[in-house]
Amino acid sequence: MTEYALEINGLKKVYDNDVEALKGIDLKITKGDFFALLGPNGAGKSSTIGIISSITNKTDGIIKIFGIDIDQDFPKAKSFLGVVAQEINFSQFEKVEDIVITQAGFYGIPKDIAKKRCKNLLKKLSLWDKRHDQARNLSGGQKRRVMIAKALVHEPKLLILDEPTAGVDIELRREMWDFLSDINKKGTTIILTTHYLEEAEQHCNNIAIIDEGSIVEDTSMKELLSRLSIQSFVLDLENEIQELPDLPIFDLKSQDSKTLTATLTKDDDLNSLFDKLSEHGIKVKSMRNEQNRLEELFIRLVKEKDGN
Amino acid sequence: MGTKELIWSIITLSEKELRRFMRIWVQTLVPPAVTTSLYFVIFGSLIGPRIGAMDGFDYIQFMIPGLIMLAVITAAYSNVVSSFYGVKFQRAIEELLISPMPNWAILFGYVVGGVARGVMIGVIVFLVSLVFYPNFEIENYGLTILVLFLTSIMFSLMGFINAVYADSFDDIAVIPTFVLTPLIYLGGVFYSINILPDIWRNISLANPMLYVVNTFREGMLGSSDVSIPLALGMMVGFIILFAVICLYLLNKGIGIRQ
Numbered sequence: 001m002t003e004y005a006l007e008i009n010g011l012k013k014v015y016d017n018d019v020e021a022l023k024g025i026d027l028k029i030t031k032g033d034f035f036a037l038l039g040p041n042g043a044g045k046s047s048t049i050g051i052i053s054s055i056t057n058k059t060d061g062i063i064k065i066f067g068i069d070i071d072q073d074f075p076k077a078k079s080f081l082g083v084v085a086q087e088i089n090f091s092q093f094e095k096v097e098d099i100v101i102t103q104a105g106f107y108g109i110p111k112d113i114a115k116k117r118c119k120n121l122l123k124k125l126s127l128w129d130k131r132h133d134q135a136r137n138l139s140g141g142q143k144r145r146v147m148i149a150k151a152l153v154h155e156p157k158l159l160i161l162d163e164p165t166a167g168v169d170i171e172l173r174r175e176m177w178d179f180l181s182d183i184n185k186k187g188t189t190i191i192l193t194t195h196y197l198e199e200a201e202q203h204c205n206n207i208a209i210i211d212e213g214s215i216v217e218d219t220s221m222k223e224l225l226s227r228l229s230i231q232s233f234v235l236d237l238e239n240e241i242q243e244l245p246d247l248p249i250f251d252l253k254s255q256d257s258k259t260l261t262a263t264l265t266k267d268d269d270l271n272s273l274f275d276k277l278s279e280h281g282i283k284v285k286s287m288r289n290e291q292n293r294l295e296e297l298f299i300r301l302v303k304e305k306d307g308n
Numbered sequence: 309m310g311t312k313e314l315i316w317s318i319i320t321l322s323e324k325e326l327r328r329f330m331r332i333w334v335q336t337l338v339p340p341a342v343t344t345s346l347y348f349v350i351f352g353s354l355i356g357p358r359i360g361a362m363d364g365f366d367y368i369q370f371m372i373p374g375l376i377m378l379a380v381i382t383a384a385y386s387n388v389v390s391s392f393y394g395v396k397f398q399r400a401i402e403e404l405l406i407s408p409m410p411n412w413a414i415l416f417g418y419v420v421g422g423v424a425r426g427v428m429i430g431v432i433v434f435l436v437s438l439v440f441y442p443n444f445e446i447e448n449y450g451l452t453i454l455v456l457f458l459t460s461i462m463f464s465l466m467g468f469i470n471a472v473y474a475d476s477f478d479d480i481a482v483i484p485t486f487v488l489t490p491l492i493y494l495g496g497v498f499y500s501i502n503i504l505p506d507i508w509r510n511i512s513l514a515n516p517m518l519y520v521v522n523t524f525r526e527g528m529l530g531s532s533d534v535s536i537p538l539a540l541g542m543m544v545g546f547i548i549l550f551a552v553i554c555l556y557l558l559n560k561g562i563g564i565r566q
Contacts, residue, residue, distance in 0.1 A: 015566065053406045056566045075309055075408035083406050089399035093331070098324075105320025106407035108313020150403070 002067035005031045005158045005189035006052070011061030013047045013213075021047040023213040024061065029206070031066075031157075034184045035191045036204035036221070040302055044213045045193045046086065049162050053083040065158060079107060082156030084147045086163045086193075092136035096127060099135060100149045107154035114153065121149040124179055126172065140167035145176065152183070159183070160191045165199065177203060201225070201294040211302050224297060232290035233270075235260045238283035245280040247273075261290055309408050317409045318417055325421025329387055336387070336425060337432060340379040344433045347375055348440040351498065363500045363531050372437045372444060373525040374497030377459065379433045381492060381520070382484065384426030384460040388418050388467030389480045396471065401564055411558035415468065415551070422464025423457065430456050444528075451536075452527030458543045459520050463488075465550035472554070472563040491517040496525075501533045516542065 006029040013022040022044045029035045039045045050056030052063060054074065063070045065077040090099045097118060104114035122128045125145040130138060135146060144167060151159060161180070165173045181203060184190050194200055200207065200221075207224055209217040217224065240257040250273055251263040262273055277284060309317065329336040352368030362370040395401045404414050438444060446452055466483075474480045495517030501509045512518055519539035526532035532539075557563065 050566065053402075054565070055402050055405050057561050075410060078406065078408040079309070081406070083402075085399075085402055087399055089402040091328075091395070091398055091400045094327075098327070102320055102324050103403055103407070105323075106317050106404060106409055108309055108316045108408075110316055 002064070003030055004028050004064070005033065005066060006191070007062075007064040007067075008048070008052075009062040011048065011051065011063065012059045013044075013051060013056065014059045021213055022051075022059075022061075025210065025213070025215050027208055027215060027218065029189065029191060031189055032184070032187055033189050033206055034181075034204045035189070036200035036207040037191055037193050037210065038197070038200060038207065038298060039193075039210035043210045045210055046162065047213075048210070049083070049085075049160055049191075049193070052160065053081060053085075054078065055085075079154070080157045082151035082154065082159045084144075084151045084159070084161045084164050086166075088143050088147065090135060090146065090150065092134070094135055095132055096122070096135060096138070096146055097131040099146060100153050103150045104153040109154055117153050117155070118149070121152055125149055126175065141169055141172055144168055145172070148176070148180075156188065158189045158191070162193050163195065164192070165194065165196060173199075197294040197298060207294075209298065209301055217301055221294075225294065227297065230263055230265055232261055232263045233287050234290050235262060235277075235284045236286045238285045241282060245277065245282065247276050247280075250276070309410070313408075314410075314413060317407070318413050318420075321404075321409070321414065321417025322420035322424075325387075325391060325417060326424055328391055329421065329425050336383070337428065340383065340429050341432050341436050344375050344379060344436050345439075347371070348437065352440055363502065365529060365531065366441070368441050369444060369529070370500070370525075370531075371498060372434070372441065373528040374521050375437070376430050376433045376528075377521045377524050378492050378497050380426045380430045380456065380459055381463045381488065381517075383429040384422040384463040385467040385470075385484060385488060387425040388422040388464045389471045389474070389484075391421060392418055392468055392471035393474045393477070393480045396474075396564060397477075405564065411555055415465075415554050415558060418468055419461060419464045422467060423460040426460030426464070427456055430460075446528050447530035448527045450527075452524065454540075455520070455524045455527050455543075458540070458547065459524070462520075462543055462547050462550065465547065465554055468554050469550065469557065472557045474563075488517075491515055492521070496521045496533060500531075516546070519543070 006027070008025060008027040010024045010026065011022050012024050014020050025044070025048065037045055037048070047056060051058045052065070054070070066080050068077040068080075070077045094102070100118040100121065101111060101114045104117060105111070109117075119128070122131055125148060127142060127145055127149065130142060135143065138146065144164060148164060165176060168176060177199065180190060192200060192204060204221050207217065207219065207221050208215050234255070237258045237260065244252055244254050244260075249268070253261045255261060264270065264273065274284060348368060348371075352371060356367035359367045361367070395404070470480060470483050494512065495515050496512070501512045501518065504512060513534070519534050519542055522532040522534045523536055523539040523543070526536050
């Protein structure tokens with residue numbers, strides 16, 4: 001038995017217009033992982049996901065899903081897989097309930113079982129009240145949740161989420177993540193692509209960054225974040241200040257009379273910053289990262305790759 | 309997929325296809341009934357008596373099998389071409405591609421939809437024809453039903469091929485408008501080729517629709533301008549050919565996978 005939910009070896013994709021979208025990528029994702037696959041637009045994420053889910057033909061390479069080579073037994077490999085695509089991909093004229101039950105049927109699940117699973121999923125995803133509505137009448141966020149219900153109705157062991165929270169409001173997004181974290185804890189391996197990097201940082205254990213068709217980083221989230229040598233913080237002050245204190249090591253900058261930004265290197269500690277500010281009679285009311293940590297790293301890695 | 313799962317997946321897709329055209333029954337089931345009624349009123353009741361007998365039958369009686377075939381061919385073809393192009397357009401094709409359903413099962417499901425609509429339209433048009441010609445009696449039920457199904461299967465497969473290659477809604481209208489309809493109209497729906505001059509009669513024999521329409525007329529009236537075994541053989545041959553082409557296109561992912 002393999003320890004991997006997904007193994008990719010030497011995956012290449014050249015489109016008809018000669019664009020080389022994937023230049024022979026290798027990737028291994030262990031069972032039960034919550035894995036982030038990140039990259040800028042056009043980096044090759046969608047091509048990779050498209051090939052795994054058989055929407056796109058590969059040019060070369062090997063893909064195994066739970067040890068099953070897709071070239072040997074694609075139907076069996078596909079039975080393990082659930083995909084929430086980036087674009088809405090169901091008939092807008094069907095009722096929500098019919099969309100989910102029909103998708104279950106494509107996996108050979110009888111209607112009585114599909115109905116029970118559909119009810120369970122629609123309730124968990126706050127869509128039960130909409131079950132008789134035509135999909136075209138749903139909001140963008142509701143459609144995304146129908147996509148999730150559809151992808152989960154056959155209880156896949158590997159779930160690929162391609163931008164699952166795009167267009168979903170904050171409260172529902174939190175509910176969705178709780179739900180997805182829960183199914184991950186129960187054993188479903190999840191691969192996530194997202195532009196909300198704070199979500200990837202919060203939920204994923206491991207990460208790969210893809211750029212221009214190549215994997216530029218493949219490591220644990222913890223290890224990657226530990227490489228961040230500089231962090232910028234926004235400090236909300238108790239009182240207004242007239243002039244900026246002279247603390248060059250923290251590169252202090254004033255956003256307004258009650259807000260400062262400070263930059264700390266890996267060797268600096270926050271206590272020394274607070275001590276110095278106290279010496280100048282400045283009290284900090286609250287603070288936050290100026291930019292998401294993963295976002296800072298992501299931009300840096302992609303720039304390095306581009307040679308900037 | 310096990311056999312049970314496979315059967316269930318085909319039932320699901322077939323049900324989905326039926327649900328699709330039943331949901332829009334005003335667009336899919338009513339128009340052929342209206343159009344056929346107009347044909348019967350104009351060509352059957354008003355002009356028909358002046359034309360007189362055709363191959364020994366009342367003109368309206370002669371027209372009935374042809375008009376049923378006209379409606380069946382159009383319905384089966386347009387059902388599959390619009391449904392499959394629709395799922396491509398809405399990206400709902402991904403639902404099927406991601407699933408473990410084999411390609412032949414996907415094709416089978418769409419053909420079931422086309423055949424169901426074709427047969428349903430055939431029955432509706434026949435019932436309408438009984439309003440205008442109540443004494444109509446079917447000569448050979450077995451052949452009539454066989455041709456009804458073979459025709460629906462054949463044109464469902466043709467519709468599927470058209471949908472695979474279609475890149476726009478224009479592409480799904482071109483073949484029915486500029487190829488199918490003229491061939492059907494010139495394929496003996498309204499006349500027997502025996503009334504044509506020799507040259508046009510011989511040219512008509514190259515029209516495949518003539519064999520479809522006449523075999524059906526043989527089943528309903530016991531009258532045909534062509535050899536029935538040849539016509540049935542042609543239909544089966546075309547079905548096999550079109551099915552092979554469809555499966556080749558699906559396996560290669562032409563028009564559906566990047």
